Amino acid sequence: MRILGIDPGLATVGWAVLESDRRGITPVAFGAITTPAHTDIESRLLIIKQDLEEIIKKYQPEEMAIEELFFNTNITTGIAVAEARGVILCTAHALGVKISEYTPLQVKQAVVGYGRAEKQQVISMVTTILKLKSPPKPDDTADAVAIAICHSQCRGSVMGKYFNQR
DSSP states (O other): OEEEEEEOOSSEEEEEEEEEETTEEEEEEEEEEEOOTTSOHHHHHHHHHHHHHHHHHHHOOSEEEEEOOOOOSOHHHHHHHHHHHHHHHHHHHHTTOEEEEEOHHHHHHHHHSOTTOOHHHHHHHHHHHTTOSSOOSSHHHHHHHHHHHHHHHHTTSHHHHHHTOO
8 A cells, every 4th residue: 555644734745655565664755845935825835736746646645644734823824734735635636545634643643652742752753663764854754754654554443444534
């Protein structure tokens, strides 16, 4: 099963493609889609759409796991991220990729075993699980890897089916 993990954002969209089978999880590719600051939002959303289309066409994932939005204090930033997330969901759906969503708590629980884990713990576990020589950079990319790992571990479980009823 080829899985695309996505950490949505407007300035940076982390992405990771993993291969998951009975033998384990293998990294295929990972990186970040970046959009230039001080550019109108329409142009930034178009960059995200076009780059994501290229990633999906190149790596042919069967399923995509994306992090649900978590609003902290800045609602304006949250709205922009929600718009980017909408473009990401529409792009994947249009290209026939099955979509699942996970909360940050679920991702941390699946990767670290503790839903309130710190970011450095998640990055450390991602690096260990995939036997990487160094952690994925930037942090958004490491988050996307964690989301893909979470989906790999949860997709066939009762909890995975419960949280991703479509």
